[in-house]
Amino acid sequence: MKKRAIRTQLFASFLTLAVIIIGSISLITFRLIESHFKKYIDEQQDYRLEQYVNTLDLLWSNSEQSWTDKQLSLLSEKALKDNFYFSISDNNGDTIWELQGKDLSKAQSILKKSKTYLKSSNENSFKKKDKQLIYDGKKIGKVSFYYFGPFSYTAHDAQFISSFQKSLIFLFLSALLVSFLFASWISRKLSEPLKHISTFTHELSTGNYSNHIPQETSITEINFLIDSLNDLNDQLEKQYSLRKRLTTDISHELRTPLTTLMGNLEGMIDGIWDLTPERLQLCYSEVERLTRLIGNIELLNRIEANFENLHKTTFDLGKLTKQVILNFSSKIEEKSLNVSIDDRKVKVYADKDKINQVITNLLSNAIRFTPNGGTISFKLCTINSFPTLIITDDGIGIKKDQINNIFDRFYTSDPSRNANFGGQGIGLAIVKSIVNAHRASISVQSNYGQGTSFTITFLYTK
Numbered sequence: 001m002k003k004r005a006i007r008t009q010l011f012a013s014f015l016t017l018a019v020i021i022i023g024s025i026s027l028i029t030f031r032l033i034e035s036h037f038k039k040y041i042d043e044q045q046d047y048r049l050e051q052y053v054n055t056l057d058l059l060w061s062n063s064e065q066s067w068t069d070k071q072l073s074l075l076s077e078k079a080l081k082d083n084f085y086f087s088i089s090d091n092n093g094d095t096i097w098e099l100q101g102k103d104l105s106k107a108q109s110i111l112k113k114s115k116t117y118l119k120s121s122n123e124n125s126f127k128k129k130d131k132q133l134i135y136d137g138k139k140i141g142k143v144s145f146y147y148f149g150p151f152s153y154t155a156h157d158a159q160f161i162s163s164f165q166k167s168l169i170f171l172f173l174s175a176l177l178v179s180f181l182f183a184s185w186i187s188r189k190l191s192e193p194l195k196h197i198s199t200f201t202h203e204l205s206t207g208n209y210s211n212h213i214p215q216e217t218s219i220t221e222i223n224f225l226i227d228s229l230n231d232l233n234d235q236l237e238k239q240y241s242l243r244k245r246l247t248t249d250i251s252h253e254l255r256t257p258l259t260t261l262m263g264n265l266e267g268m269i270d271g272i273w274d275l276t277p278e279r280l281q282l283c284y285s286e287v288e289r290l291t292r293l294i295g296n297i298e299l300l301n302r303i304e305a306n307f308e309n310l311h312k313t314t315f316d317l318g319k320l321t322k323q324v325i326l327n328f329s330s331k332i333e334e335k336s337l338n339v340s341i342d343d344r345k346v347k348v349y350a351d352k353d354k355i356n357q358v359i360t361n362l363l364s365n366a367i368r369f370t371p372n373g374g375t376i377s378f379k380l381c382t383i384n385s386f387p388t389l390i391i392t393d394d395g396i397g398i399k400k401d402q403i404n405n406i407f408d409r410f411y412t413s414d415p416s417r418n419a420n421f422g423g424q425g426i427g428l429a430i431v432k433s434i435v436n437a438h439r440a441s442i443s444v445q446s447n448y449g450q451g452t453s454f455t456i457t458f459l460y461t462k
Contacts, residue, residue, distance in 0.1 A: 005191070006190075006191045006194055006195075007187045007188060007190075007191035007195075008187075010183075010186070010187035010190055010191060011183050011184060011187040014179070014182070014183035014186060014187060015179060015180060015183040018175075018176070018179030018180075018182070018183060019176065019179070022172060022175045022176060022179065023172070026168055026171070026172045029168065030164075030165070030168055033164065034161070037160075037161065048082065049129065049131055049145055050131075052075070052079065052086070052131075052143070052145075053131045053132075053133065053143060055075065056075070056088070056133055056143060057133060057134065057135055059071050059075075060133070060135050060140060061135060065135070065140075067088070067096075067097065069097070072088070072097050076099060076107075079145075080107055083147060083148070084145050084146060084147035085099055085104075085107040085145075085146055085147075086143050086144060086145050086146065087099070087143070087144050087146075088133070088141055088142070088143050088144075089141055089142055089144070090140075090141045091139055091140070091141060096141060126146065126147075126148060127146070127147055127148070128144055128145065128146050129144070129145045129147075130142050130143070130144050130145075131143050131144075131145070189217075190219070190222075193213075193217045193219075193222050193226065194222070196213050196214070197213060197222075197225065197226065197229060200212075200213050200229060200233075201229065204229075204232075204233060204236065207240070209233055209234075209236055209237035209240060211233070212230050212233065213226045213229060213230055238405075254290070254293070256289075257286035257287070257289045257290050258286075258290075260282070260283075260286045261283055261286050261287070264279055264282060264283050265283065293426075297426065310350070310351040310354065310437060310438065311351050311352075311353070312349055312350055312351055313349070313350075313351075313352055314347055314348070314349050315347070315348065315350075315352050316345055316346070316347060317346045317347070317348045317355070317380060317387060317389060318341065318342065318343070318344060318345055318346055318380050319345075320352065320355065320356060320359065321341055321359055321378050321380070321389065322341060323356075324356060324359045324360050324363055325339055325341065325363065325378070327360070328363055328364070328367060331367050332367065335367065335370070335371075335372045335373075335374070336372050336373050337367065337370060337372075337373070337374055337375070337376055338373075338374070338375045338376070339375075339376045339377070339378075340375075340376075340377045340378070341377070341378040341380070342378065342379055342380045342381075344380045344381070345380075346380045346381070346382065346387045346388075346389075347387065348387045348458050349458075350438050350440075350458060351434075351437075351438070354434045354437070354438070355434070355438075357430065357431075357434060358430075358431050358434050358435065358456065359389075359391075361427040361428065361430055361431050362391050362431060362454055363376070363391070364427065365427060365428070366391060366393040366395065366452075369393070369395040369396050369452075370393045370394065370395035370396075370451075371395065371396075374393065374394050374395060375393065375394050376391070376392070376393045377391075377392045377393075378390070378391055379391075379392070383457060386457050386458055386459055387457070387458045388455060388456065388457045388458070389455075389456045390453060390454070390455045390456075391453070391454045391456075392451065392452070392453040392454075393451050393452055393453075394450065394451040395451055395452060396448075396449060397446045397447050397448040397449050397450050397451055397452055398444070398446040398448060398452055399448045400446075400448070403444055403446060406428050406444065407428050407429055407431070407432035407442075408429060435456060438458065439459055440456060440457060440458045440459055441456070441457045441459060442454060442455065442456050442457075443455045443457075
């Protein structure tokens, strides 16, 4: 199949459609007017022939039931002016009167000249039409009329048809020109944004996320497509940046313990450092750090892989939260934190172990980023009949431009903070995966320097 540019395709389609519509309308209009005009001409012709028949009947009655040659000659001259001649015969078919000799030749010559401007559907055909002559209810003969084409289709009538044809052709060509200009305009109007989109998507496929498509059309669907592609570009650019940062963060998380291990092992192998329990304990701690990192990654993968494999039961969310708080009692006391929880009982239908992991990770983050003497509160409630847990702290908070990324793997709002607080950027990714697996929702609100609030809403209950 031959490939064409969309502008060419649209232009050809619009122009072809316009030609078909305009041509059909013009042809139908011409045929209808021509048909009605010919019908009108035929009616006028019959009317005139009847006038001649009535004249012959009248002359018959006024001339003692006969015609004189003078009467018929005068009537014949009048008929020739109307581009026809006639003959009269009796009831037996015998000719009573007709043009003869020079008169007949003259009449035929006049008719032949008249056919240069007389028009008919069967041009150049010599026609004959008979009419009965009746007097006092009795047939007295018949009159035969001879002519080229419709008798009353005069030069004026022919000029009317010719002018009408020319006007129709002019209108057709004018409409065709307007259609050409309109097809060119509309095809350009539709194809230009699509060309921009095509160029943009090609750039997008090559990894160039620096461009955006300007919204410059009045077509809702194309504007929606442009908005969607611009959003896609922003998301891809963000994901690209996150992947680069992810690579850096993973490298950092792996390099730090490996460097420590390598340095200690090389020092002990070379005899620089003694093989002491303290040195071995340091190496063991770094191995544990690597193990935790790999374990968290495996946990995250398992959660996402076993999306439907949840062991759901109905349990008291408040009671589970208190157990998690109790597990962190030593760290809470170490930082002199004020942790509070509602006594309200809220039942949920979920995987208890997974929700335990969610609360554990959120509380661990809250403790890590809340200064000594700070406050952490747990609020249990129902929103629109759905069980809800709200965890709020007055810690260092999160910047607004980083809130949408905190649930991404290995994302940390500040690499230096990651080093200072010992995080690996996986805890919140695990939280998000577990919440999604329960078809629940989690949202975050934070003011940088004032604190953060996480809200978990369980959209399904049993």
